[in-house]
Amino acid sequence: MHHVRVDQWSRGSSPLHTRDPRAKILALLVFLIVLATTPANAAITLAIDSALLLAGIMIAGLPLAGLLLRAMVVLPFSLTFGLLSWLVGDRWRAIGLVEKSYLSAVAVLLIIGVTTLPALLTGLERLGAPRMFVLVAQFLYRYLFVISEQAQHMRLAAASRQGNPHIHRKGRFRAAAGALAVLFARSYYRAEGIHRAMLARAFTGRFPLLDSQHFRPADAVFAFAISAFLILVRIQ
Amino acid sequence: MTPIIEVRDLHFQYEDGTKALDGINFTLHEGETVALFGPNGSGKTTFVLHLNGILRGPGSITICGIPLTKESLPEVRSRIGIVFQDSDEQLFMPTVLEDAAFGPLNLGLSAEQALARAKSALDQVGLGHAIGKAPYHLSAGEKKRAALAGVLAMNPEVLVLDEPNTFLDPPGRGNLIQLLQTLPQAKLIITHDAFLAAALAGRAVFFESGKLVADGPVNEIVQQYGWGYPALPADLRYSAQRRF
Numbered sequence: 001m002h003h004v005r006v007d008q009w010s011r012g013s014s015p016l017h018t019r020d021p022r023a024k025i026l027a028l029l030v031f032l033i034v035l036a037t038t039p040a041n042a043a044i045t046l047a048i049d050s051a052l053l054l055a056g057i058m059i060a061g062l063p064l065a066g067l068l069l070r071a072m073v074v075l076p077f078s079l080t081f082g083l084l085s086w087l088v089g090d091r092w093r094a095i096g097l098v099e100k101s102y103l104s105a106v107a108v109l110l111i112i113g114v115t116t117l118p119a120l121l122t123g124l125e126r127l128g129a130p131r132m133f134v135l136v137a138q139f140l141y142r143y144l145f146v147i148s149e150q151a152q153h154m155r156l157a158a159a160s161r162q163g164n165p166h167i168h169r170k171g172r173f174r175a176a177a178g179a180l181a182v183l184f185a186r187s188y189y190r191a192e193g194i195h196r197a198m199l200a201r202a203f204t205g206r207f208p209l210l211d212s213q214h215f216r217p218a219d220a221v222f223a224f225a226i227s228a229f230l231i232l233v234r235i236q
Numbered sequence: 237m238t239p240i241i242e243v244r245d246l247h248f249q250y251e252d253g254t255k256a257l258d259g260i261n262f263t264l265h266e267g268e269t270v271a272l273f274g275p276n277g278s279g280k281t282t283f284v285l286h287l288n289g290i291l292r293g294p295g296s297i298t299i300c301g302i303p304l305t306k307e308s309l310p311e312v313r314s315r316i317g318i319v320f321q322d323s324d325e326q327l328f329m330p331t332v333l334e335d336a337a338f339g340p341l342n343l344g345l346s347a348e349q350a351l352a353r354a355k356s357a358l359d360q361v362g363l364g365h366a367i368g369k370a371p372y373h374l375s376a377g378e379k380k381r382a383a384l385a386g387v388l389a390m391n392p393e394v395l396v397l398d399e400p401n402t403f404l405d406p407p408g409r410g411n412l413i414q415l416l417q418t419l420p421q422a423k424l425i426i427t428h429d430a431f432l433a434a435a436l437a438g439r440a441v442f443f444e445s446g447k448l449v450a451d452g453p454v455n456e457i458v459q460q461y462g463w464g465y466p467a468l469p470a471d472l473r474y475s476a477q478r479r480f
Contacts, residue, residue, distance in 0.1 A: 121330070190324075193322060193325035194326075196285070198338075201386065202314060
C-alpha cells in the first residue's frame with residue numbers, strides 16, 4: 001500500500017512540524033482571511049504573501065515542485081469561474097479568483113504537509129470544531145487507507161482476469177460498478193465490525209479524549225507573529 | 237477452581253432464521269486456556285460475542301461471578317477483553333497510543349491514568365516504540381500486538397482471541413505464541429491451528445452446527461475430529477514428473 005505523499009511529508013521534524021496544530025490552524029485562518037480581502041491588483045501584498053508561503057515550504061523542507069503541482073488541483077474550478085468573469089468583462093475578478101484560490105491551496109497544503117491529520121483534527125476540535133465533524137473526518141481518514149487498499153486488490157484481481165484492456169469497454173464499466181457495490185457492502189460490514197470492537201472496549205456512545213497537545217508560549221508567539229505580519233502587510 | 241465463565245443452555249438465532257447456537261453449556265476456570273475448534277460457521281465467534289453482551293440470546297451467562305444483564309454490561313466488558321480477527325476493525329483511533337487508551341478512558345479513568353495503562357500495555361506487547369504511529373503504518377504482526385495492547389490496557393481477567401494468527405507469517409505467529417504464553421489471564425482462543433492451540437491451551441472444545449459437541453484435552457480433540465494437518469500422503473506429494 002502506497003500511502004499518500006502528503007501524509008509522509010507531515011511526519012517531518014522541522015520547526016514548523018513541531019508547532020502546536022492550533023497555532024498553525026490560527027495562522028492559516030488569518031492568512032486565508034487576509035488573502036480573501038486583498039484586492040486582486042495589490043501585487044506587492046500578494047507577492048509578500050507568496051514569499052511567506054515559499055519561506056514556510058523551505059523551512060519545513062517540503063518539496064517545492066511537488067507541493068506547487070499538487071496545489072494546482074484547484075485550478076480547473078477557479079479557471080472555469082475566472083474565465084466566466086473574464087467573459088463578462090471583469091478582468092481583475094478573474095485574475096483574483098485564480099491567484100487567490102491557488103495561493104489558498106498552497107497555504108492549506110503547507111499546513112497539512114507539516115501537521116499529521118490526527119493532530120490537525122485534534123487541533124480543530126480544541127479550537128471548537130463540532131465533535132461530530134471531527135469524528136467523521138477521523139474515521140474517514142483512518143479507513144480510507146483500508147478501503148483504498150481493498151479497491152486496489154480488486155482492481156488487480158479484475159486486471160488479472162482481463163484480456164485485451166482496449167476491448168469490452170462496456171464490460172469494464174459494468175465490472176467497475178460491481179466492484180463499487182462490493183466495496184460499499186464491505187464498508188458497511190466493516191463499520192459493523194468496528195462498532196462491535198468499540199462496544200467490546202466499553203464504548204458507551206461518548207468518545208473519550210486524550211489531550212496530548214500542549215500549547216506552549218512559542219506557539220502563541222508563532223501564531224501572533226504570523227497573524228500580525230499578515231495584517232500589517234494587508235493594511236499598508 | 238472458581239469458574240470465571242459459566243454459560244448455561246445458551247441459544248441464539250440470527251434475524252434470517254439461522255440457528256447459530258443451540259443449547260451451549262461451557263465453563264472456563266481461572267487461569268485456564270481453552271481452544272475453540274470447529275468448522276467455519278459452526279458458532280464459535282457468535283458464542284464469544286455473547287460473553288460480553290454484544291449479542292444476546294436466551295440462556296444464562298456468568299462472568300467472574302457476575303450474571304450478564306443489561307445493567308452489568310460495563311462491569312462485564314471490563315473483565316472480558318476480546319481481540320478480534322481483523323485488527324483493522326479494532327484499531328480505529330488515529331494513533332497506537334490513543335487506541336490503547338480508548339478502553340481505559342471508557343472505563344472512566346482519568347487521561348493520565350489511561351495514558352499510563354496504555355503505555356504499560358504497549359510496552360508489554362513490545363510496541364513501546366510505536367506509540368505515535370498511525371495504525372496503518374504497522375505491519376500485520378504489529379497490528380495484532382497493538383490490538384492486544386488495547387485490550388490488555390483494560391486489565392481484563394479473561395482474554396478472548398478470535399483467530400489470533402490470521403495474516404501472520406510463521407515468525408509472527410511464533411512471536412505471538414511467545415507473547416501469549418507470558419500473559420497470566422484465562423484465555424479462550426478461537427483457532428483452526430492445532431499447533432497454536434497445543435502451544436497455548438490444555439483443553440479444547442469442538443463446535444458443530446451451533447452445538448458444543450466435544451470437550452477434552454487438545455490432542456484428543458484434534459485426533460478425534462482430524463483437526464490437525466496430517467503428514468502428506470504419498471499420492472499428494474509434489475512430484476516433478478506428475479502431469480496435473
